[in-house]
Amino acid sequence: MAQDKPLGQRIKAKAAELGFAACGIAHADAAPLAGERLRQWLAEGRHGDMIWMEERAHHRVSPAALWPEVRSVISLGMSYAPADDPLRLADEGGVGRISVYAQGSDYHDLIKRQLKALGRWLAQDAGCELKVFVDTAPVMEKPLAEAAGLGWQGKHSNLVSREHGSWLFLGAIYTTLDLQPDLPGRDSCGSCDACQRACPTEAFPAPYRLDARRCISYLTIEHAGPIPVPFRRAIGNRIYGCDDCLAVCPWNKFAAAARAQLAFHPRAELAAPMLADLLALDDAGFRQVFAGSPIKRIGRDRFVRNVLVAAANSGDPALAEPVRALLDDPAAVVRGAAAWALGRLDPPLWERDRSARLSVEADEQVRAEWATPPGCGRG
Template sequence: MKLAARDLGFSDCRICRADEPWAAGARLEEFVAEGRHGEMGWMEATLERRKAPTAMWPDAKSAIMLAVNYGPETDPLAQLELRAHGNISVYARGGDYHDLIKKRLKQLARAFVEMSGAEVKVFVDTAPLMEKPLAAKAGLGWQGKHTNLLSREHGSWLFLGAVLTSAALEPDAPEEDHCGSCRACLDICPTAAFPAPYQLDARRCISYLTIEHGGPIPTEFRKSMGNRIYGCDDCLAVCPWNKFASTSAEQKLWARAELKLPELEALAALDDAAFREVFSGSPIKRTGRNRMLRNVLIAIGNSGGAHLIERSVLPHLSDDDPIVRGAAIWALACLDKARFAAEREARADAETDDGVKAEWALMPI
């Protein structure tokens, strides 16, 4: 099984029991009870099924856990200085990883069924299954202080997949925690999204804010976003264990050049049809044009590029979406206070949306 997984392009394959009690369910219940999941209502709605593999599939006895290294060619932290460009999380710089992993998982699962006759179910981050705790239990790595899976071979750059089976397989040993006293991932977080080691408040996380959150970006986090327009890799990229990770062959084959560091000006010009074309086959497409444009305008406000006002900001003061209009107002206030005042004088009284009115009422930054 493990050799077959390697032949299919998986970086690692380990096994754990899926029918044993574990603490991950209680931790998830606490996370949701404290409201740290934010607007991710699906997490609360599926809580009972998500708390244990057997809650979702009572016949599950073992989990075959798979990992694919997606280590980047360049340091994502260095790209935060290129303020005229949008920084996209490494995992989203190519095709949808769900498609990449699921095809291989199905091939592996078919081979396992033919060999064992057991039942299987295949998962890639799309069902109520806690893959990171299962991966740690199987020995693929450990959940670091940033709550993501870490590996001594691949650092923080791992896609995960799972094959649950009714077969009782011999489990691998779980990996030990190797974080030690290191706090690098906690200290680098631009929005202080970690209330304590091994705990995340998604409501403060830039990945959540740029992808899952549907409303205006809270003002307290806008400056901290910098040029991050889809996700945030800071806590992953700073991890010292990444020094053992190699650039993945997957990254070289799968990443798309136009998504590695796109220009903010070009992104701001996209209408809905152009957005769909540019991000076809990408996980970013699910975010939608308006939410992405909101993020781009925040990045433009942080860019210091006053030359972007005419072509990239002013047209969006009249956008049909109030979330976009509000972000454009904030960007204008950041880039040119005098122009902001003039546009407020001309436009504020005619605005009908209360949220946008509130943006006009903010003091220039």
């Protein structure tokens, strides 16, 4: 009978029933170095504008710092292994590339729903207290997942699994139960540095260390202002996130088996959206297109800023007029990106517009985009 099995086995069976591809257990204090590494990372300023990382660092350093009653951590992974190569559109200038994880419904909602279902079952079965977390909470999911045996943190700093490659959404359940822990994951990157070499912006100062300020995922999602000039061309046609370091991981070859049981379903219209269509989005249109998507979280202005950078990198002169239409956008971050994009797509038209725009533009960052001709230190 099921009740005759150890509780840890029953937890894993229930997790699999709910769509989790991986489940492991660790003691609450099983990742003692995570807090120290976090403090160093923050002290070096590598988190960029992610101020909340600083504000809740005291909670992130260990599970007990967030909830003193915790005794065990149940770490869970849900596969989102893509059916197609995420790098296949790299040379398709007219389309935008959206990170694989953002092509479906908001994974936060999906995972939290399943975590809560597992939590309800566990509370009823074992009579314990527990808390469930996805990555919006101050939880060190990756070190805990490694401690619980789901895999190891690779040189790209994300979790790598022998069975699921680099394609796992992570969640955690903190519980007051003293559960039998699993063996921790073992680093199996070896001499491979494919993820480091794949990064277009050299965001890895060393293996296992990420400088978020240079990361395209950070720049297109977390960063609120203009995209820094040195990184604009490297962004290419990536309009939300970047999969490059994940996609080249050799361990992904084992992830194919997980696709048959995929709980995460991408939306076909987000696989290769046309830049011209996205440039036309106003706030209402953006909300409609990205309803239920994690992309909605960054807002229309930041997203269109990303699309403008991609349009500039496309080299397609047909996009010059849709770009020019955004020179009067209410959002300064959009106007500035439009000015830069127009200079890349149609320098003569940019030059004709320049004097008139400078005479009426009040925002200093937008004025800076008009102040320097294309190719003269402005990308």
